[in-house]
C-alpha cells in the first residue's frame with residue numbers, strides 16, 4: 001500500500017471508485033511518454049492520461065507558456081472585457097478546423113461543451129421561428145459527459161438512472177434514441193446505412209418540426225472504441241440536412257489528431273453543424289473546451305432573446321488567460337512537431353501491433369483507427385470482476401497504462417509515441433492476456 005497516511009482525509013471525497021480506495025495508484029510526476037508512480041516505477045502511458053495529453057507529458061513549451069502567462073496576466077473578465085490570447089486561440093482553432101466552422105465558444109470541459117452545444121441548438125431554432133424544435137436525439141452507448149444535458153442525450157443507463165426526469169425534449173422510449181453502432185468489427189461494415197435509417201423512423205414518428213438536434217461521437221470512445229460503420233455518418237448527415245435538424249459531433253476524444261486529422265469530421269469527410277472539443281485542446285493540462293460553430297449558428301445564438309442584453313451565455317472562466325496560453329502552446333506543438341501527420345503515419349504500425357494479439361486468450365474483437373485501439377474480451381458470466389479490469393491491473397504492475405470499460409481494454413497513446421513504445425505496449429499486453437484467467 002503506497003497510500004501516504006496524511007492523505008487519508010482527502011482520499012474519500014476525491015473519488016468514488018471503490019477499487020481505487022482499496023488499492024490506490026498514484027502518479028507523482030510525468031515526462032513525455034511515461035508516468036512515475038508514488039513508489040518510483042515508470043509506467044508507459046498507453047492512454048494519454050484520459051485521452052487528453054496528445055503531445056505527451058510535461059512538454060517544456062506548454063509549461064513555460066503557462067508560467068509566463070500566470071506571471072503576466074492571471075485573469076481577465078470574460079464579459080465586456082477580453083485579452084488577446086483568447087482571440088488568438090479562437091482564430092487558431094478555427095483555422096485548424098474544417099472550413100465551415102468560423103466561431104468558437106469557450107467552455108471549461110467536455111461536459112460543458114456538450115451542454116453549450118445543446119443550448120445553442122435550441123436557441124438556433126427558436127431565433128429562426130422554429131421554437132417547436134425541442135427534441136434532442138442521442139445514441140445508445142453514447143458518452144457526452146456527466147452534466148444533465150450530457151447524461152440525458154447519453155446512452156449509458158447507469159449514468160442517468162438516479163436522476164429522474166432529465167432534459168426536456170429527451171426521452172429513452174423506443175424510437176427516440178439512435179441504436180448503438182455495432183460494437184463488433186466483424187460483419188459491421190455494411191450496416192451503417194441501416195443503423196442510421198432509424199433516424200428516419202424517429203422523424204416519421206415525432207415529426208421533423210419537433211426535433212432540434214442529433215448528437216453523436218463520430219467514433220465512440222469512452223464506451224469502448226466503437227467505429228462508425230460504412231455509410232453511417234454520411235447517412236446521418238443526409239437525413240438531418242433533409243429535415244432541418246442540426247448535427248453535432250462530440251469530438252472531445254477524436255479532436256486534435258487522434259485519428260490523424262485535426263477533427264474526425266475531416267477524417268470521415270462528413271461535416272456536422274457543430275463540433276464539441278476539449279481534452280487535447282490544452283493537452284489536458286488546464287481545463288478548457290470549446291464548441292465550434294458555423295457563422296449562421298453563431299449569429300443566431302448571439303442574437304439571444306431581446307430582453308437578455310447582457311448575460312445570456314458564458315462562464316467566469318471562458319477563455320481564461322492561462323488556459324488560452326496553454327491552448328496556444330499546445331496547438332503550436334502539434335503543428336511544429338507534425339503530430340497529426342505522425343498519428344496518421346503510425347496508424348498502420350499501431351494497427352498491425354494491435355491485431356497481432358487476435359489469437360491471445362479471451363480476445364473476441366479488436367478495433368483500431370488512427371492512434372486509438374480496443375481489445376474486447378469474452379465476458380465471464382456472473383463474475384464480479386471483469387477480465388479487462390484484471391488485465392488493466394496486471395498491465396499496470398508490468399509498467400503500462402491502459403484503460404478499461406466493461407469487457408473492453410482501450411488505448412489512445414500520446415501522438416509522440418515511438419515504434420519501440422508500441423512494441424512494448426503490445427508485447428506486455430500479450431503477456432497479460434496469457435496470464436489472466
Ligand code: PMP
Pocket residue numbers: 109110111112114143144145146217221222250251252253278279
Ligand atoms: N464527450 C465525450 C465524447 C467524452 O469522451 C468526454 C470525456 N471522456 C466528455 C464529453 C466529457 O468531458 P469532460 O470529462 O471534460 O467533462
